[in-house]
Amino acid sequence: SSNEHKLNFKKSKEACLSYIQDALLQKQWKRAAEFLTCYVESLEKDYSREHIGPSEMIWRIGTEIFWHHSQRRMKEFSCFMEQMKTLGVKRYLKVCLEHVFHLLYNGQIDEAYQNLSLAESWRFGEQTAIQDKEIKLIQAYRGLLDYCSWSKQKKILLEHGEDGFADLTVEQEMHGYFRKAAVNLKEIIKIPGVWDVFVKCYVDLLEFYGEHNEARQVLNDYAYNSKFPANPNAHVYLYQFLKRQGESKKSLISALKILHDIVPSHELMIDFNTMLQKSKKRKKRQLGLEVIFAALDYAGWKENAKAWSRLARQVKQIVISEKHLDWIKKEWNSRKDWWPDFHFSRYLAKRNWQENKSLSYEKALVAGILLGKDCKYFKYVSHQGCKVRLKRFRMLKKFVTRHNPVYLRISG
């Protein structure tokens, strides 16, 4: 019918919007701005039934255009954001926050702080209650900026302290910032969420003022409270804190265990394995082996010489002691189908040899034990190593040859 093809306001603006989208995707900021100029009159129309209204569109698109435009003019950008704030009461705080992020990115810390304070004092009937979460966020960021100020003052203080000058005003200011920051940061981390930066800063503050117990509680909560989303960093922070506090290996290990469960490829797995290898308990040592094998499952670890040396060391120990070969067997069982191609191909042998002799050494040891002296990797590397008369490679060859039967039992 003729109605479908009628060019009317709505259709015209939809078309306009798709041109804007195309331009944005192709990073043609000027062209996008050109079409957006034509789109803005949608504000004068009622779009209350639409899911996303023109005011939100204009805010988001306009922000992108301003931000990426070659002549980024912060003043005009701020002016634009101010206008956006007036466009939708329900979105006011969100726009404020985004504006603050942009200011921070641009290094305008003071302006960001001002905006945060302003936003914090905003009141609008029942909207204030509805947008409670946004207000907490705003307060949290203000707390963060307070923390930054505190940091600065602390630095000054420490420097002066070295010189022997005690500056009371600086100290007082510092404490003032601490109080302001602490209050807000404490509030936000009560709400379930991912608050890495806030937590770190808060813990830093607490540690400085000796509130270790509180710090520990905060970190524990952050890591173990089931209401909070699973966050590997929480465990990392807890571990680092415990380490700083000189806690027992036991607690450190328990902190890292969960990290291993969540992110087996985490860089801390090396530390974890180191701790576990040294443990007197058998179970822990076995766990260590598990951990290092698991880490090496990941492509990012393929050329990690440290990891390979850990594995090589542990494997060597087990072979020499002739105890617990079943540990290796267990780990190797699920990997024997794909590790050879993944780690021990002839191509990799050549490459590793060329690029990193230590790496190839460690890997050759592992390969030799797991796959026998006739495997491609070991053969190539040991041959190369003996050719250039490197002592350790000769030792390696001897070792593997001597213990060759082990591989048979492992691969069994």
Place this chain on the structure above:
Amino acid sequence: RDFNERCAQCSEVNWGLTDGGRFYCRSCHNVTERTREVVNTDFITNSRVQTISKGLKKQEKIDGGCEWYICEGFQLVLKKQVEALEALGVCPQMKDEILCNFWRCYLQKSKQAYCKRPAGETVKTLSVCESSTDVDSDPERPSLLHLLSLSESEGDLQTDCSFASSVSKVSESTSVYSGSVDGSLYLMKNQKEKLRMTMPMTLSFCYLALLWVREPITLSELLRFVVEGHIPYMNVFQHFPEKMKLCGLDLKIFCVESWPVYEEVFNKMHELAAFLDLPRFPDITESCFLHPDMLCMKYLMEANLPDELHNWTCRVVKKIGIGEVDFLTLMPGNKSTRKVKYDVLAAAVIVVVLKLLFLLDDHYEWLLSEFAEERNKNNTEVCMFYSGGPYFEFKKWYEVVKHTLDVEQKKLDEQKAKYLWRCEKPLFYSVKNKSKVLKRRQMVVNLQNQFGKLSGSVQRAEKPNPSSFQLSWSEENRDGSCFHGHSLKGVLQEKCGLLTAMNPDYWLCTVKLCNEKLCGHLAHYREVEFPQSYHFVLGLFSFLLRIQPSYIHDEVCMIEHKLFNKKLCKKLKYNTVLRK
């Protein structure tokens, strides 16, 4: 009824009516004691309406506003439109004689003025008209008055009463709000029988008048000029005088947010012609611009097709009788004849001719093209010069035209997306949201400035000069992109001294025509798979005429059925490909 007495003071016969219903002399402003009441039997109704209308005056309008009626608004619109048309070169009689009379006739028939209506009402209409529109020049006033006092036996007491009572409702309710006096009334449903005036209808009026004087503008051109901004339509209310305040329901009437659609304007035009009881329009003869022969020539040029095709279009036109005066001329109210869309018809004829000569089955036309290409390669320039142009190659034409079409279509699409619908004059539904509206407007203007700067001094495209031709091809171009002078030799052959097409086949768009009254179309373009070449050709004319291809398709079907009428009657069901 006719008040033809000479004025006591100046001896002129130039009377007007005061608010109080008395006659006064326009030349010397002498007020008489004679009132119209003397002749009226519905005196009571009059005074009631008068008092009510006085009551409306009390309604506090936005300061400085005057009372105005919707039809006055439309009158202004029409005036602006016809002035624009005059600027485009249309003869001035259209405005002063034709459109003016059509409009008055309309007002009379729809009982908004010039009829036996409560006097108070009509007077207001006239007085504002005089001061702000200047449609009526001095010498015409006596005739106005004449119309005023015509003894129409229509306008019975009942309608007047109902009007009066509904007016009183208007002044009471607060939700029904308009700047005009009768805005809400206008939108009420019982106005349907009287052919309520709408914005698209203003274009129908214009076109009706254009058709009467047989100006060389087709409806599709008129609508294109509207879209290009040469004829006021969108936001025309911003030219209303200051004191005519527009708000509330007036917006629904005068603010359009969609471009006029050909079908709608066309149909309304015919409805209007019947409603106004117009006689047979001036004849459309062969020398007339709107005659298919003329229009075909124009469209052939614009489509960059060889001039030789014109012979063929004329032949088709003659064969099926669509060049006959009686077929082409408008007879209002005649429901038996199909209403003629001159532009679409001409385009459809060209399409049919192309099908006749090139078949357009995605196969034959390319074959012919290769054949022509061969011939062209072998011929030298001298040879071509003497034999009248190179062989027309469909392939080359397709490439050239498609390229241009794509470019122009892209431009047009972008223009549509960039179109600015709002204007400086703010619109608001009620005084309450006036400040909100103004604020928004201010913000929109600010944002436009900001982003305008960011887009780097990109000047808004100047309004293109109004031109009859959207695509132009010059024979001076040495690159051979103009096909006007090309020859159809390659697709024609001589048989018995007559030139016929080499193509022996033809495929019908549809074997059976639909009933237009039932489903609105003669055929269904979208539901069938047609050859790409056919789509392309329809698309080309669809772009030129700015209408949907399905309309052209309908006309093509109609023409085909007329052309192959006899053959169709014989072999209906089985063959869709007929031999000529």
